Amino acid sequence: MVRVRKKDGRLEEFDRTKVLKTCLRSGANVEIAEKVLRDVEERLYDGITTDEILEIVIESLLKHGYEKAATYDLKQSLLRLGPAGFNFEKFVARVLEEWGYSTETNVTMKGRCVMQEVDVIARKDEEVYMIECKFHNQPIYTGLKEVMYTYARFLDLSDHFTAAWVFTNTKFSEEAKQYASCMGIKLTGWRYPEGEGIEELLERKGMYPITILKVDKETIESAIKAGIVFCKDVLNAGVDRLKKLGVKNVEKLVEEARKVV
Numbered sequence: 001m002v003r004v005r006k007k008d009g010r011l012e013e014f015d016r017t018k019v020l021k022t023c024l025r026s027g028a029n030v031e032i033a034e035k036v037l038r039d040v041e042e043r044l045y046d047g048i049t050t051d052e053i054l055e056i057v058i059e060s061l062l063k064h065g066y067e068k069a070a071t072y073d074l075k076q077s078l079l080r081l082g083p084a085g086f087n088f089e090k091f092v093a094r095v096l097e098e099w100g101y102s103t104e105t106n107v108t109m110k111g112r113c114v115m116q117e118v119d120v121i122a123r124k125d126e127e128v129y130m131i132e133c134k135f136h137n138q139p140i141y142t143g144l145k146e147v148m149y150t151y152a153r154f155l156d157l158s159d160h161f162t163a164a165w166v167f168t169n170t171k172f173s174e175e176a177k178q179y180a181s182c183m184g185i186k187l188t189g190w191r192y193p194e195g196e197g198i199e200e201l202l203e204r205k206g207m208y209p210i211t212i213l214k215v216d217k218e219t220i221e222s223a224i225k226a227g228i229v230f231c232k233d234v235l236n237a238g239v240d241r242l243k244k245l246g247v248k249n250v251e252k253l254v255e256e257a258r259k260v261v
Contacts, residue, residue: 005049007139014044019057025203026071028061036060068260074199075190077212078169079137086224088135089119091209092167094229095198096122098205111156118157122165129186130154130161134168142168142189144175151183169198206232206261213256219249231257 003011019040023033039060040053057072081091093103101122108117120131132150134142147166154164165186166172172180172189180187191197202208208231210223226245228234234242234257242250 002044002046002048004053005047007050011047014048016041019053022072023057023061025199026061026074027068028066032061032064032066035064039063071203071208071212071260073212074202074208075139077209078190078198079139080211081169081209082135082137086229088169089133091229092131092133093120093122095201095205095207096120098207099201100124109157109160111153112159113156116153116157120167121161127163128161129163129165130157131165131167134166136168136170139170141171141173142166142176143173144179147172147176147180147185147187151179151185154185167198208232208260210234210253210257212260213253215249215253215256219247219253222246222248223253231260235261 002014004014005011016037019037020033023036024030028036036057040056043056054073054076061068061072081088087105089105093105096103101124103123104121106117106119107121108115118130119133120129122129122131130150130153132146132153134146136142150164150166154161163184163186165188166176166180168189170190172187172192177187177192179185187193188196188198188201190199209229210220210231210233213220213231223229223234223242226242226247228237228242228245228247234253237245239250239254242253247253
């Protein structure tokens with residue numbers, strides 16, 4: 001049995017279906033996904049890290065002619081958003097707008113007891129959501145405490161909203177899921193709910209963060225400072241506008257974005 005060392009140090013048995021599914025979700029066809037899996041299995045050893053597997057997969061995808069290999073790195077690209085200087089509340093609002101919601105960010109409102117600042121207000125049909133955004137730059141769980149805290153805030157602001165919603169870039173703990181289910185709180189995180197996690201919302205709309213691109217940190221930070229957050233933002237803006245916005249290394253940024261979108 002070959003075990004994989006996760007970010008938190010835990011060891012778990014290598015699951016070949018995870019490599020296949022993630023390759024397919026990134027857009028690779030079955031033939032390429034199976035070739036990638038063979039490459040990974042040839043280089044496996046007991047205690048290999050998830051980062052090492054990621055490097056092998058991306059290298060293999062490129063080797064087998066899949067130019068969008070960078071999309072496999074979506075999870076890590078989300079973790080890099082914070083250090084790159086982007087506000088996660090605005091990121092969540094942009095994603096929800098793509099899915100037909102109208103949004104507002106960082107709104108101060110009067111509750112029954114105190115004034116509170118709401119990360120994101122999202123409206124669609126008859127629903128008005130109070131969204132609490134929980135960003136992590138390490139792959140740690142969003143837990144019960146955060147979800148209970150959100151529900152307490154929602155109770156104070158319930159005159160303004162129909163439901164509470166917690167949005168994170170990482171996974172939820174089982175206790176958080178159980179409590180949210182019991183109290184009617186909507187959760188969106190990495191691979192949760194099944195088929196509707198944050199990665200699904202992004203991939204279905206082709207919303208890949210620019211932190212997924214193989215360009216230097218200074219270029220990424222200059223683009224984010226100019227409000228360029230997703231790869232399709234890069235292509236929509238074009239070279240001339242990006243230069244006017246003060247984005248560095250524009251030609252390289254556009255070249256890499258074209259490989260993803």
